[in-house]
Amino acid sequence: MTTGSSWWRRIGFGLLGVALLAGVWELYTFLGPAEGVVVGGVTVLPRTTDLAMPHIWVMFERLFEPVTSAAGSPPMWSAVLQASAFTLGVAGVGWLVAVVVGMLLALLMQRFRSAEQAVLPWIILSQTVPLIAIAPLVRRWGSALEIGEFSWENWMSVALIASYLAFFPISIGALRGLESPDTNHVELLHSYAAGWWRTLLRLRLPASVPYLLPALRLAAASAVIGTVVAEVSIGLRGGLGRMVVEFAAAAGGDPGKPWAPIFGAVLVGLLAAGLVSLIGLTLRRFRRAEVPA
Amino acid sequence: MTRKDSLPVTDAHAVNVTGVSRIFSIKKKAAVTALESVDLTVAPGEFVSLIGPSGCGKSTLLRLIADLDQPSAGTIEVFGKTARKARIDQDYGIAFQQAGLLPWRTVRANIELPLELHKVGTAERRSRSTELLELVGLVDFGDNYPDQLSGGMQQRVAIARALAESPNLLLMDEPFGALDEMTRERMQNELIRICADTRAAVVFVTHSIPEAVFLSDRVVVMSPRPGRIRSVLPIRLGGPDDRSEHIREDTAFFDGVSAVRESLHGTPDSGNARGVDIR
Numbered sequence: 001m002t003t004g005s006s007w008w009r010r011i012g013f014g015l016l017g018v019a020l021l022a023g024v025w026e027l028y029t030f031l032g033p034a035e036g037v038v039v040g041g042v043t044v045l046p047r048t049t050d051l052a053m054p055h056i057w058v059m060f061e062r063l064f065e066p067v068t069s070a071a072g073s074p075p076m077w078s079a080v081l082q083a084s085a086f087t088l089g090v091a092g093v094g095w096l097v098a099v100v101v102g103m104l105l106a107l108l109m110q111r112f113r114s115a116e117q118a119v120l121p122w123i124i125l126s127q128t129v130p131l132i133a134i135a136p137l138v139r140r141w142g143s144a145l146e147i148g149e150f151s152w153e154n155w156m157s158v159a160l161i162a163s164y165l166a167f168f169p170i171s172i173g174a175l176r177g178l179e180s181p182d183t184n185h186v187e188l189l190h191s192y193a194a195g196w197w198r199t200l201l202r203l204r205l206p207a208s209v210p211y212l213l214p215a216l217r218l219a220a221a222s223a224v225i226g227t228v229v230a231e232v233s234i235g236l237r238g239g240l241g242r243m244v245v246e247f248a249a250a251a252g253g254d255p256g257k258p259w260a261p262i263f264g265a266v267l268v269g270l271l272a273a274g275l276v277s278l279i280g281l282t283l284r285r286f287r288r289a290e291v292p293a
Numbered sequence: 294m295t296r297k298d299s300l301p302v303t304d305a306h307a308v309n310v311t312g313v314s315r316i317f318s319i320k321k322k323a324a325v326t327a328l329e330s331v332d333l334t335v336a337p338g339e340f341v342s343l344i345g346p347s348g349c350g351k352s353t354l355l356r357l358i359a360d361l362d363q364p365s366a367g368t369i370e371v372f373g374k375t376a377r378k379a380r381i382d383q384d385y386g387i388a389f390q391q392a393g394l395l396p397w398r399t400v401r402a403n404i405e406l407p408l409e410l411h412k413v414g415t416a417e418r419r420s421r422s423t424e425l426l427e428l429v430g431l432v433d434f435g436d437n438y439p440d441q442l443s444g445g446m447q448q449r450v451a452i453a454r455a456l457a458e459s460p461n462l463l464l465m466d467e468p469f470g471a472l473d474e475m476t477r478e479r480m481q482n483e484l485i486r487i488c489a490d491t492r493a494a495v496v497f498v499t500h501s502i503p504e505a506v507f508l509s510d511r512v513v514v515m516s517p518r519p520g521r522i523r524s525v526l527p528i529r530l531g532g533p534d535d536r537s538e539h540i541r542e543d544t545a546f547f548d549g550v551s552a553v554r555e556s557l558h559g560t561p562d563s564g565n566a567r568g569v570d571i572r
């Protein structure tokens with residue numbers, strides 16, 4: 001069980017890690033050679049010019065300047081927050097779809113041994129297909145889809161691709177969790193003449209929580225990455241992915257600018273992980289380890 | 294104990310095992326004969342212990358009675374029904390060597406699990422679990438989680454859970470095996486009291502000769518490879534009221550212990566001439 005003080009410790013260590021990273025960054029820009037370290041024509045360490053590696057304070061200052069020099073341009077931080085919220089929303093939809101699909105697959109595989117043998121290899125194989133390859137396909141299929149009032153939007157393609165990446169840890173984690181109760185407990189439920197459904201509710205689902213929570217966290221991270229990458233490859237406006245690409249082009253004259261959406265991505269990742277941790281808090285009692293007699 | 298009245302008043306045995314064999318086939322080759330033509334009857338309210346060396350099929354026999362496994366040959370009846378029907382009707386309660394409590398449920402919720410599964414109402418469930426918590430002396434621990442309990446306490450919860458539906462038959466597989474000697478003796482005393490209160494028949498697997506003698510009306514001695522019943526020894530230590538702590542120093546108790554020991558190890562010096570003599 002996580003107590004209050006250990007929470008603060010974890011946050012403290014997290015901040016320490018960030019500070020350390022910033023320190024290393026600044027130290028290298030200060031000490032490293034301006035042209036980087038080149039061995040046999042290959043750059044092993046990056047150049048340390050202000051353009052290649054801007055100072056951390058430059059990145060932060062940039063957040064409080066307008067996005068472009070055009071009149072009426074909003075400050076960078078508000079544009080980034082807006083894009084972050086958009087990406088988080090799409091990733092959230094993708095994550096939910098992934099949870100539903102992943103759980104259903106796990107239940108199917110747990111219920112029918114033959115399903116496990118038939119489906120599991122495909123689930124694993126599905127993750128070897130690169131996202132970039134399926135993004136245009138999903139978009140094309142989606143645009144062909146139109147049922148009455150409903151028409152497929154690009155953001156749905158992005159969410160679908162995010163879920164494609166995120167369902168994998170859930171189905172694997174849930175399957176492991178559902179199969180985690182030992183024979184002792186399974187036989188006990190059998191002796192109570194409880195069928196599959198009631199064994200699922202009273203035993204398998206609660207027992208799967210310790211396996212499910214890390215899977216949900218992993219899936220949240222996958223959903224965020226999937227969303228950002230899919231935004232780029234589908235060309236969806238409004239999110240961080242597009243912003244990263246657009247701002248990267250500006251790096252030449254404005255070295256702090258590309259970092260703004262990266263901070264946004266970190267923020268989205270932290271928020272997603274935090275939300276999943278909240279789920280974990282509500283399920284605390286299912287995480288009690290069994291102590292043998 | 295409302296259900297006690299529905300006890301089958303027929304002359305049906307609590308357990309009736311006839312000609313039961315169980316052969317485990319391990320892959321294609323070697324088959325293990327865990328039990329061979331076993332016959333055993335247990336009367337309602339009777340306490341029967343199964344004792345024998347490791348691997349002689351005690352657990353297998355118990356699991357067959359509980360319908361957690363099916364015999365290769367022979368029949369098993371529980372209160373005159375098939376073992377399967379008896380399981381579905383919840384005619385028995387079962388406790389294993391491991392307490393097997395669900396770690397995410399409180400002690401009370403663990404005891405109520407079988408009742409919950411069989412759609413007993415909340416109020417009735419609660420009063421029954423309170424009753425059982427009193428019975429096993431854990432009234433103050435109802436809201437604790439299993440990991441906050443000692444091994445002996447966990448085992449008592451498991452026994453309370455086995456008793457939850459007032460079964461007429463208790464099946465126990467070395468329930469005190471993991472406990473220290475002192476807790477073990479206390480639990481034995483409690484079990485005798487519980488059995489007297491509930492008038493349930495018990496099939497009790499154990500490794501301990503004194504435990505078998507202290508608890509039982511009859512001790513069934515088994516021999517391994519293939520698992521068979523070697524002898525059935527009646528023990529007369531008197532009713533639950535007489536069978537208190539001091540009985541452990543009684544000569545009748547020692548006679549029982551040595552009779553079981555002799556039967557277990559075969560009759561040592563006198564061959565078959567003397568046989569097992571126990572009144």
Ligand SMILES: Nc1ncnc2c1ncn2[C@@H]1O[C@H](COP(=O)(O)OP(=O)(O)OP(=O)(O)O)[C@@H](O)[C@H]1O
Binds near residue numbers: 318345346350352
């Ligand atoms: N599921 C199984 N598959 C194969 N063989 C089994 C199985 N269960 C039990 N056996 C075999 O049956 C025999 C009897 O096993 P059982 O568990 O009933 O012994 P036991 O008397 O309970 O022993 P112990 O006192 O050690 O618990 C053993 O030889 C064991 O190897």
Ligand SMILES: [Mg+2]
Binds near residue numbers: 351352353466
């Ligand atoms: Mg055993």
